[in-house]
Amino acid sequence: MTLATPPKNAVALAAVCLTSLMFGLEISSVPTVLSTLEDVLHADFKEIQWIMNAYTLACTTVLMGTGALADRFGRKRIYVASIVMFGITSLICGLAQSASVLIVSRFFQGMGGGAMLICQVAVLSHQFQEGRDRSKAFGAWGIIFGIGLGFGPIIGGMIVAIANWQWVFLVHAWISIVALGLVFAGVQESRDPHAQTLDVAGILTLSAACFGLVYFITQGPDLGLDSPAALSIVAATALSFIAFIVVEKRSRRPMFDFSVFRIRRFSGAIFGSMGMNFSYWPFMIYLPIYFQGALGYPNVKTGLSLLAYTLPTLIVPPFAERLALRFDARRVIPLGLFIIGLGFILMRCGAGVEHASWLTMLPGCLLCGTGLGMTNTPVTNTATGSVSSNRAGMASGIDMSARLISLAINIALMGYILFEGVLSYLARALPGSSETLSLRFLAQKVAAGNFAHLTQDSAKLATADPHGVIVHAALVHGFGLVMLYAVIGVWALALLSVVAFGLGAHAHRPDSALDECARHPST
Known part of the structure; x- marks a missing residue:
């Protein structure tokens, strides 16, 4: 069997890829317009964080529930509902006139996006069950997801330059209509006959x-x-x-079945999911701030600079799937996480040089993206492939929960580290300041990359730093701490992934008695 036969499988794959494109674009295009939102909607640093975090938190709230609902009522039915919700809420986001309205609408958009993402994985797992076809399908899914991620920054920057920020959201309303037609034409209905109740x-x-x-x-x-x-x-x-x-x-039928963690491959893959979202993904929210604030790049140039960070996620996944088939995912996933850490070390070095630019950041960005591309699709394929097919919704729910919970927490943690790093540097560089509250306000502005009116807003700063040297150094210092945190986090989870997969020869056998017990805990 190939991806072209039966024909409905090809249409189903097209639907999954198109909705993954939407989800990828929504992740990578929004960070490049945050500075525009800060100006247009008068949003502060915390509101900017919540514009992203509302989306990821909402994804998390529906992930496990979506898996259970899809298993019980049908994956196609829930898939259709999630696409409709994503399209409508994208329209509302584009019409928002204040930061608070955008945050609320982003929350509901995240609910639609999270449900849509779970259904993508469950649909692929059901319609492509044979090893080679499954790998090809997940590889194609990874490529298209990578296209959304890779070109999202430049698309977001160009939309703001050519039209306005609203179209970063409005475009998804139109794509959703096309996606619905493909889903109705190609996706087979499937469910878990044993699913009874929603947890x-x-x-x-x-x-x-x-x-x-x-x-x-x-x-x-x-x-x-x-x-x-x-x-x-x-x-x-x-x-x-x-x-x-x-x-x-x-619970007799839990949405989060802890017994699956006895499957070594599943546990190792979940640590891989967490590793990517302790490092690569949350940093993507803040990297545009570095390019715009520290390097002074406009939106379009920021988007072009971010391509080095995101494009490898488009190119690498097919090779990663081949590597996983040849050398086993238990080796490829920790290696990918290790490469991400190396990339952050190079980025930290590139950001700390005297005349930093996109060129000094280029090697680290490329290495980070390569590591992510090596990890992403093998993680998903391994997590869902290590359990029985009728539990694909639950397995993909745990996988995506691990990703998005880690992402939401680390968006907040990286923002906290960035802010505290900037604040500590300013406190040292501006000694004797008794204006603690104003210093915190100044640190928030610097951490958001908003240098436009700093000297006008602060007479003290205008006197102490007329050329912006201190605030620039403070931002670079804060980013150095964030990158150091990313290295520690991703390497720690790489080590945990190695331990979870196991070093013995038996570690990669999915059909052991223990794995079968974990797959069917009721037997």
Whole structure:
């Protein structure tokens, strides 16, 4: 069998690829227009973070629920509903006139996008079950997803330059219509005959835990990390997470089946999912700030510079799938994570030179993108392929939850590290300042790359730093700390992935008795 026979499989693959293109564009095009949104919608640094985090948090809230709903009511049916929701909410995002409205609409757009993403993986897993065809299908999916990611930055920058920022969102309303036609024509309906109930308690407790942690990271410093309000958030977050574990352990049909973690290949792949989102993906939100703020590039040039970071994700996935078939994913996935870490080290060196430019950042960006391309599709294919096909919705839900929970947390953490790095540098460079609150306000502006009116807003800064040398150095210092954090995080998870996959010869055999027990815990 090939991808062309039966014909409906080719149409289904086209539908999946088109919706993955939308999802990829939505991730990579929005960061390049954040500075425009900051000016047009008068958004501050925290609101800019929430414009991205609302999307990722919303994805997380629906991931596991979507997997369960798709298993029970039909993957095609839920896929159609998710595309409709994504198209409508993209239209609302494009019509938003304030940061708060955009944040709320981005949340609902994220719900549609998260559900759509889960269904993509489940549809591929059902319609392409044989090894070689499955690898080709996931490879094609990875290529198109990479196109959305790779060209998203330049597309976003060009849209703002030619038209306006609204069309970064509005374009998805039109693409959704085409995608729906392809889904109706080619996607087969499938479901899990054993799925009975929706795990509402699990969805609510996991969502509350994720939201509480991200809220504490972003708002805790302003509240006071040891304040009663901040400590209450921490307590509520911890209780929600404990409740989630208890609920899932007691549920007869949990959305988060912990028994699958006894499958070594599944666990190793999940650490790979987390590794990418401790490093590559959250940094993509902030890298445009470096190009625009530290290097002074306009939107289009920023988009062109980001191509080095994203284009390898388009080129590498087919080779990564071949490597995984030849050498096994348990070797390819940790290697990809290790390469991402090397890329961050090179980027940190490139950003720290005296005359930094896109050229000094180029080697690190290329290496990061290459590592991501080596990791992304093998992770998804391995995670879903290590469980029985009728549990594909649950497996893809756990995979994407690991990705998006890690992404949401690390968007917040990287923003916190960037802000605190800028603040600490400014405090050293501007000694004797008693204007603590104004210094924090200044650090927020610098961390957002907004240098336009800094000297007008701060008389102290105008006197101490008339040429912007201090604020530029503060931003570079903050980014250096963020890159160091990314290296530590991705290499730690690469090591955990190696341990989870196992070093023995038995580690790659998916049909062991333990794996079968984990696949069918009820037997």
